[in-house]
Amino acid sequence: MSNDLGILVPWVIAHGYLLILLVGIIEGPFMALAAGIAVALGYFNIYIIIVLAFLGDTIGDLFYYGLGYLGSNFNKFAFLKKLINQPRAQKIKKILLNNTVRAVVIIKLSPGVGFLGLIVLGSIRASFKKLVKTAILVSIPKSILFVLIGYWAGQAYLQLDKTIAQGRYIILGITIFLLLGYFAYLKLVKLITRKLEGKE
Secondary structure, eight states, X not given: OHHHHHHHHHHHXXXXXXXXXXXHHHSHHHHHHHHHHHHHTTSSOHHXXXXXXXXXXXXXXXHHHHHHHHHTTOXXXXXXXXXXXXXXXXXXXXXXXXXXXXXXXXXXXXXXXXXXXXXXHHHTTOOHHHXXXXXXXXXXHHHHHHHHHHHHHHHHHHHXXXXXXXXXXXXXXXXXXXXXXXXXXXXXXXXXXXXXXXXO
C-alpha cells in the first residue's frame, strides 16, 4: 500500500484537482488518502479535496448503479449479466431484498464489494432515491475520514523527516499509521452495521 501511495502521490501533485476527481470516481478512498498526503505536503486545499473526494465517491456510485441498470436491459452488456449471476452477487441480492438502506451502507463501507454491490443494485432496480440518499449520508463522513487519514499520514511523514534520517523508518511509520486508520475504519463499519441491524 505504501509503495502504491508513493507512486500515486507525486502523480496527483503533478496533475491536480481534475485527476483527483476522475480517479476518485473509480477508487475514491485510495485517491482520498493520496490527496490528503498531498494536502499535508502543501500542494492542495483540504476543503476542495474533501469536496472532490465526496463528488468522486458519489458519482462512482451512480455510475456503477447505472451500469447494472443498463446491463440488465441490453444484450451488449452480456458480461455484466455474467458478473451479476456469479455466487457472490447472488448473496448480495439476498441482502438487498431484505433491507436496501442497510445493504447500501454495507456495500459503501466494505472494501472490495462496492462496485459489484452497486451493479447488483442497479440490475434489480433497487430504489434510486434510497441509493442516492444513503450514498450521500455515507460518502460525506467516509470522504472526510480518508482525506484526514492521508493528511495525518503526510504530517507524520513531515515530522519524521525532521527527526529521523533513515527513510525506511519514515515509510514504516506512515504504513503503521495508515494500517491503524484502516483498522479503525473497519471497526466503525462493524459498529454502524450493528446499530442498523438493531433498528430493524
